Amino acid sequence: MTHTANQGDRDGRQDGDRDSGGDGGQDSGQGREESxxxxxxxxxxxxxxxxxxxxxxxAALGTLAERLALLQEAAPEVHDLDEPTDLYGDGIVTALEERVAALLGTEAAAFFPTGTMAQQVALRCWAGRTGNPTVALHALAHPEVHERNALSVVSGLRTVRLTGEPRQPTADEVRSFEEPFGTLMLELPLRDAGFVLPTWEELTELVAAARERDAVVHFDGARLWESTVHLGRPLDEIAALADSVYVSFYKSLDGFGGAALAGPSGLVEEAKTWRHRYGGAVFQQFPTALSALIGLERALPxxxxxxxxxxxxxxxxxxxxxxxxxxxxxxxxxxxxxxxxxxxxxxxxxxxxxxxxxxxxxxxxxxxxxxxxxxxxxxxxxxxxxxxxxxxxxxxxxxxxxxxxxxxxxxxxxxx
Incomplete structure (x- = not known):
């Protein structure tokens, strides 16, 4: 079972709330009645x-007061609040990046304000390194359904669809795909197909099939945090299969927002350069970073x-x-x-x-x-x-x- 949702970022709404548009009130300034x-x-x-x-x-449906109260109550558990605030990604943001890299077993990680930006940057960097701007992915993957064609319109990439079936792609589909691609992107789990995952054996075969085609592998791991039970492996072992991994801080961890791109230190440093070019070098991000650290401390276990x-x-x-x-x-x-x-x-x-x-x-x-x-x-x-x-x-x-x-x-x- 599956569907095709309207394009746009639906993941900012928790608990499966895919409604688009306003907040249930009248249209501002126009006096029209509620629909x-x-x-x-x-x-x-x-x-x-x-x-x-x-x-x-x-937690995202809570009031401002509730969200701020949680931050005030839990923040001292996860970080030294007497240190200076962050400026353009230092301080607590750096601490969060180091925590993510340690959890995923990667050399480095970079904080991004959104997952959409993080993945565009990752795939753009890999396209430059492989010399092939084509990204193979599922027809129901987030960039195909919910990002208004951003990979092609903004980042100059080209996507090809391995399958549209409500399941993960197969290794045979990767091996037999009729044209070259530089990157295989796997969304783990695949939300629009029902939050489905491959088995561990299927995942390792998928990655091996991509390697046979000299393609790199990127995991859209927005919800990778909760995939360990089904896959039967810890986070670092799962992440080790890929060349890069994106994770979200709000979908399962109840953070205020934000994401991280994890992988080799060289790729991450290049990604930080593109993060700046994409407008992601935010002046201060300590509330979001603190909420992410709280999520890693409290929600992840x-x-x-x-x-x-x-x-x-x-x-x-x-x-x-x-x-x-x-x-x-x-x-x-x-x-x-x-x-x-x-x-x-x-x-x-x-x-x-x-x-x-x-x-x-x-x-x-x-x-x-x-x-x-x-x-x-x-x-x-x-x-x-x-x-x-x-x-x-x-x-x-x-x-x-x-x-x-x-x-x-x-x-x-x-x-x-």
């Missing part, structure tokens, strides 16, 4: 904040427990949907590869979204916190994320919540 979609989005966010039980409550519990939740969801007599449903993957996965149901997206909000408003339990996307006539899907709040849910809790959701979804559908 039904805006009203539903505003209700969903209010319901999520008020709900007593959720599987995930992303907990991710394996989220992945393991997501498997329990996914199984209970399947059982609950079957017991509720839903005509067709799918949890994808059946056994989640990370702590995030997709749920596909035979409802229109607005029906499923309304049912999810109603359940939260009426019971204080919000099973599905993310937005719903159309997957075809009478079919929609959402993303489910399991974090610390979700660890409290038993399989019985999940099954009961599914039953309540289905009752409301059927009632909403009958009224349409």
């Amino acid at each position: 039904p979609q805006q009203r539903l989005r505003a209700r969903r966010r209010a319901a999520l904040r008020a709900a007593g039980r959720v599987l995930s409550r992303g 907990r991710l394996p427990s989220y992945v393991r519990h997501a498997r329990l939740v996914a199984a209970a969801l399947r059982e609950g949907l079957a017991a509720s007599g839903v005509a067709w449903a799918r949890v994808h993957p059946e056994v989640p590869h990370t702590h995030e996965f997709q749920v596909w149901l035979p409802y229109e997206a607005d029906v499923a979204a309304e049912a999810a909000v109603l359940q939260a408003e009426e019971t204080g339990v919000m099973l599905f916190t993310g937005s719903w996307q159309a997957g075809g006539p009478g079919l929609s899907f959402t993303e489910v994320t399991v974090r610390s709040d979700g660890l409290e849910w038993t399989a019985d809790d999940v099954r009961a919540a599914v039953a309540g959701f289905v009752v409301r979804a059927e009632a909403v559908a009958d009224r349409r």
Whole structure:
């Protein structure tokens, strides 16, 4: 199961919230009434904040006061706050880069304000070194779907698609691709295919196939942090397969933003030059850097427990949907590869979204916190994320919540 989302940066919205546009209020200065979609989005966010039980409550949906309070409370644990503030990437930013390089086992790392910038720079540097500006990737990879053709428009690169199937590419597809490419880019996990990962054996074969073609390998590891359970290897061993790795600080670690590019010291130094050219030499970044260090200290060690519990939740969801007599449903993957996965149901997206909000408003339990996307006539899907709040849910809790959701979804559908 998969879909093609609108282009644009959807990853700034946590917990699978792919809605685009405003914040649910009236258009500024124009006096126009809220659309039904805006009203539903505003209700969903209010319901999520008020709900007593959720599987995930992303920190990015908190208030400014809550975010600042966390920073003030946790920052002394991760860095010496008596040292001078950073200027253009020194101080605490350098400390964060060193921490990431140590975690990933690379020679160096460079902090970037966004992952989009980090990956464009990485792929541009590799194109210069290989002499080939062609990047082979999946049709559902982030640069292809969500970056407005930035690799070609901004960086002068050319992309070729190994496959569009909702799975990782195969080694045979890499070996048999009909034209040369300088870099193989692998998104681990591949979000738009359902947060799917290869097995460790498949990943090593993919990398070997690229090496046979004299191509370098870059990992889009925005969510690499939670991939260790499925791959069965530590972060440094996973990263060692690639020539360079990008990681995000906010998708799973609840940082304020930011990313890092890790790899050989020569590549990283060149990347820092391009970072400046791309406008990424930010004057001061200590709040974002502090939040990233807090995420590495607090959230990173907990991710394996989220992945393991997501498997329990996914199984209970399947059982609950079957017991509720839903005509067709799918949890994808059946056994989640990370702590995030997709749920596909035979409802229109607005029906499923309304049912999810109603359940939260009426019971204080919000099973599905993310937005719903159309997957075809009478079919929609959402993303489910399991974090610390979700660890409290038993399989019985999940099954009961599914039953309540289905009752409301059927009632909403009958009224349409």
